Amino acid sequence: MQSTADRHLTFAAWLLIPLYIVGVVALWAAFLHAPTERVMGEVQRIFYFHVGAAWTAFFAFFIVFVAGILYLWRRNPFWDEFGAASAEIGVIFTTIVLTTGPIWARPIWNTWWPWGDPRVTTTLVLWLIYVAYFILRSTLPEGEKRARFAAVFGIIGFIDVPIVFLSIRWWRTIHPVVITRTGARLEPEMFQAMMIAVVAFTFLYFALLFLRTAMRLQNNAAEEMTHIVRERSE
Amino acid sequence: MRHLKLIWVLAAKDLRIEYRSRQAFLTTLFFAVLILIVFNFAFDPGSASTRDASPGILWVALLFPGMIQLNRSFQSEMEEGTLQGIVMSPVDRGVFFLGKLLANWLFLLAIDIFILIAFVVFFNFAVEPRLFWVVLLMFLVGGGFSAVGTVFAAMVSNVRIREVMLPILLFPIIVPIILAAVNATREVLIHNDFSTLGRWLQLLVAFDVIFLAAGFLVFDYVVGE
Numbered sequence: 001m002q003s004t005a006d007r008h009l010t011f012a013a014w015l016l017i018p019l020y021i022v023g024v025v026a027l028w029a030a031f032l033h034a035p036t037e038r039v040m041g042e043v044q045r046i047f048y049f050h051v052g053a054a055w056t057a058f059f060a061f062f063i064v065f066v067a068g069i070l071y072l073w074r075r076n077p078f079w080d081e082f083g084a085a086s087a088e089i090g091v092i093f094t095t096i097v098l099t100t101g102p103i104w105a106r107p108i109w110n111t112w113w114p115w116g117d118p119r120v121t122t123t124l125v126l127w128l129i130y131v132a133y134f135i136l137r138s139t140l141p142e143g144e145k146r147a148r149f150a151a152v153f154g155i156i157g158f159i160d161v162p163i164v165f166l167s168i169r170w171w172r173t174i175h176p177v178v179i180t181r182t183g184a185r186l187e188p189e190m191f192q193a194m195m196i197a198v199v200a201f202t203f204l205y206f207a208l209l210f211l212r213t214a215m216r217l218q219n220n221a222a223e224e225m226t227h228i229v230r231e232r233s234e
Numbered sequence: 235m236r237h238l239k240l241i242w243v244l245a246a247k248d249l250r251i252e253y254r255s256r257q258a259f260l261t262t263l264f265f266a267v268l269i270l271i272v273f274n275f276a277f278d279p280g281s282a283s284t285r286d287a288s289p290g291i292l293w294v295a296l297l298f299p300g301m302i303q304l305n306r307s308f309q310s311e312m313e314e315g316t317l318q319g320i321v322m323s324p325v326d327r328g329v330f331f332l333g334k335l336l337a338n339w340l341f342l343l344a345i346d347i348f349i350l351i352a353f354v355v356f357f358n359f360a361v362e363p364r365l366f367w368v369v370l371l372m373f374l375v376g377g378g379f380s381a382v383g384t385v386f387a388a389m390v391s392n393v394r395i396r397e398v399m400l401p402i403l404l405f406p407i408i409v410p411i412i413l414a415a416v417n418a419t420r421e422v423l424i425h426n427d428f429s430t431l432g433r434w435l436q437l438l439v440a441f442d443v444i445f446l447a448a449g450f451l452v453f454d455y456v457v458g459e
């Protein structure tokens with residue numbers, strides 16, 4: 001009989017195979033298959049990693065929302081650890097989005113931080129919300145109460161995202177829009193590279209999710225054991 | 235009917251305590267006035283740029299003191315053990331949420347009026363012709379702010395560093411209402427342009443409805459057990 005943690009470790013291990021294959025293909029597609037953009041040059045290739053990370057980050061926060069609802073409904077501590085693991089990965093990928101974005105934007109838009117773009121600013125607010133999620137977790141002692149509060153915050157945070165996006169878009173359309181993303185269509189090779197990057201990042205997400213969930217469950221089990229041993233020795 | 239009466243009983247309790255001590259009211263009002271004065275020192279008073287920034291300054295002065303009040307609203311419940319009493323009484327948790335929310339909302343509106351007077355004095359603004367719209371904005375912003383704030387205040391009342399925890403949780407979530415409030419106020423007071431006002435009011439109403447419903451549903455999990 002395998003424990004839940006072991007089972008998730010096995011999932012993660014199995015995912016390493018497709019992750020490795022798709023990952024190599026994604027690198028090939030991004031650096032060799034896709035042509036160099038005529039105007040932007042090589043820096044445009046960061047786009048594939050940027051989009052892959054952005055998609056994964058949004059998906060990860062959706063999973064936090066779902067895990068929050070499942071926790072409040074079923075009261076199974078597993079969903080708390082699962083949600084927290086997903087939030088961790090979401091924050092990491094949002095950080096990647098917020099770093100790759102300015103690296104590209106500086107030479108292309110001539111600004112590190114385009115406040116006018118609703119996607120950029122929404123991602124920033126998203127990052128703030130889920131960093132706050134971890135600050136909240138860190139201030140509460142481990143247990144049922146922390147799980148409940150984290151679930152509630154994860155649900156409220158995710159509901160907020162579309163409203164944030166809408167408000168930022170309205171905020172900027174009222175004032176002159178300096179920078180807009182051109183509606184230029186992608187070359188077929190570029191589109192392929194983007195889709196492969198999205199698939200690769202999704203595999204990476206699930207591998208990390210199962211790995212982190214397993215680690216969190218094992219950590220809890222180890223703490224419980226220490227507790228029992230300490231009690232018996234007294 | 236019974237629910238409405240219960241909501242009012244719960245809200246009236248908070249407001250009565252506040253009316254008798256006036257402690258939170260005076261300290262938050264003093265804090266708001268300080269913010270207005272400090273911003274005048276930070277910027278050039280009377281200049282055109284400060285005038286353009288004044289809607290933002292007004293909303294900082296309205297929301298920061300509101301945060302202090304939210305923190306207090308559960309602190310006294312914890313200290314006196316009334317929270318346990320209310321949770322154990324046969325009152326629906328949603329009703330408890332609405333009572334708490336109503337008290338916070340009314341307190342915020344009461345203090346907002348005084349802050350607005352101080353704002354008019356310090357920034358030499360003719361608010362009177364647009365008073366209806368500014369008060370309407372205060373009403374709608376106060377609703378969303380108190381709805382999310384009441385849930386989070388109940389959560390952080392368990393935490394050691396609640397004074398700093400509440401703004402960390404609350405500010406990222408209320409970004410939409412800050413944007414709506416500041417922009418709508420700027421359109422109404424400075425640009426005298428009502429074309430986008432409806433849109434911001436819609437956003438505020440939507441935010442209020444969504445988070446009133448969300449707060450009503452999740453409050454049980456926040457104060458329960």
